[in-house]
């Protein structure tokens with residue numbers, strides 16, 4: 001198995017509460033078609049406190065209140081995606097934060113196809129490898145057995 005020779009990376013993906021059942025299925029299809037392995041999966045309704053902690057980097061932003069409200073209004077699908085360069089590849093698959101920009105620059109991206117506006121934009125992806133590991137630990141509450149796979153290929157940022 002050739003994968004053995006190349007370090008894999010993990011990222012956290014979230015299908016947000018605005019995604020309909022149909023969107024969810026299509027997003028999951030894209031994930032598999034994109035060659036990601038789903039190594040952990042769970043559906044969770046975030047409490048307000050968890051949503052605040054999850055997006056704590058944005059605490060000072062004017063949209064923070066709305067973002068927290070939105071993220072705990074319904075169930076989220078939480079996924080750990082594993083692939084070489086997973087962080088960057090998943091963000092590319094999502095497309096830009098704002099669906100208008102996504103439609104203009106990457107019309108096949110998930111946000112171009114499924115997001116309704118800059119806040120209700122269907123999917124989340126960790127912004128770098130360190131955030132990915134931190135958020136995976138926060139959501140799944142453990143140090144996952146495959147965490148060691150990351151060490152060799154670790155890069156900052």
Ligand code: RTP
Nearest residue numbers: 063067096097118119120121123124125126127
């Ligand atoms: P995410 O963290 O959810 O993957 O999204 P992102 O990196 O593309 O964007 P980020 O700047 O981290 O923003 C986090 C989420 O906050 C909401 N948002 N609303 N109203 C607004 O201007 C605004 N800007 C951002 C979105 O749900 C965004 O994904």
Ligand code: MG
Nearest residue numbers: 124125126127
């Ligand atoms: Mg972000």
